[in-house]
Amino acid sequence: MIARLRAAGCVFAEDEADLLIAEATTPDRLDAMIEQRVTGLPLEQVVGWAEFRGLRIVVDAGVFVPRRRTEFLVEQAIGLAPARAVVVDLCCGSGALGVALAAAADVAELHAADIDPREVACARRNVEPAGGHVHLGDLFTPLPSGLRGRVDVLLCNVPYVPTSDIALLPAEARSYEPRVALDGGTDGLDVLRRVLVDAPRWLAPTGALLVETSERQEPLAVAACTRAGLLARVASCDELGATVLIATLPAGDVTAS
Structure with a gap:
């Protein structure tokens, strides 16, 4: 998983892998999330949320990700x-x-x-x-x-x-x-x-x-x-x-x- 993420250009591949594992509800869901990420979907849209000032903000697909x-x-x-x-x-x-x-x-x-x-x-x-x-x-x-x-x-x-x-x-x-x-x-x-x-x-x-x-x-x-x-x-x-x-x-x- 880490190798796939790193090959796709994810600088923090290890951290992203940990987050995807934590958020996936099934192995199939994890595979789908990894595929979304390696094809370029922002991590926040993959997992469905972004951290912003310590809060978990819902981020749907196609929505601007708070910086x-x-x-x-x-x-x-x-x-x-x-x-x-x-x-x-x-x-x-x-x-x-x-x-x-x-x-x-x-x-x-x-x-x-x-x-x-x-x-x-x-x-x-x-x-x-x-x-x-x-x-x-x-x-x-x-x-x-x-x-x-x-x-x-x-x-x-x-x-x-x-x-x-x-x-x-x-x-x-x-x-x-x-x-x-x-x-x-x-x-x-x-x-x-x-x-x-x-x-x-x-x-x-x-x-x-x-x-x-x-x-x-x-x-x-x-x-x-x-x-x-x-x-x-x-x-x-x-x-x-x-x-x-x-x-x-x-x-x-x-x-x-």
Whole structure:
């Protein structure tokens, strides 16, 4: 088993073999899981879950796999969440970000939304047991109107890979994750710009928008934030290779309508 996994390019073949053995219910199921893995299916989709900030997040086939670096975004959000926070997780994928924040902070209301029906179906399996609600639609469109001006923490792991760079991604991402969760347009910031246009109407006066981006895109992302009338700062973690844009309303600015 280890030899097959290693030959398929699995760097941590021994660890993966142990996990597959632990998750397989029968020898036939183990053989099928090994075959899925050696043909390139992400390990998390093979076993049906991913570990994210110590939680077991359900990950269905064809769903974006939460990255470890994105744990840094959640850590930043934990420090910003007030008591009884209203939280929205846009481009939610599996719902990992909102669920992880709800597990670590005092969250009174949790909503998640995604445009991909597969992602939404998966997110419901994670978010609803945490007491949250999941909505199908494009960005803010499916959210309840009553959230306008009330969102304390707006998590948004937008797709930010430039279209020309998609071909450079690992085969696991290119072949088994939805392109809509990866492709951010020509410079990778198309979806972020759309979020920034509407975010001021949804944020509470002291709320914060947190978006993962790349170090390379940081100057353009900050400039886009400024054009949208938001104050921007950037947090980064060298260990995880994570860059997070944190945007807030200017003091005294109440734009909800």
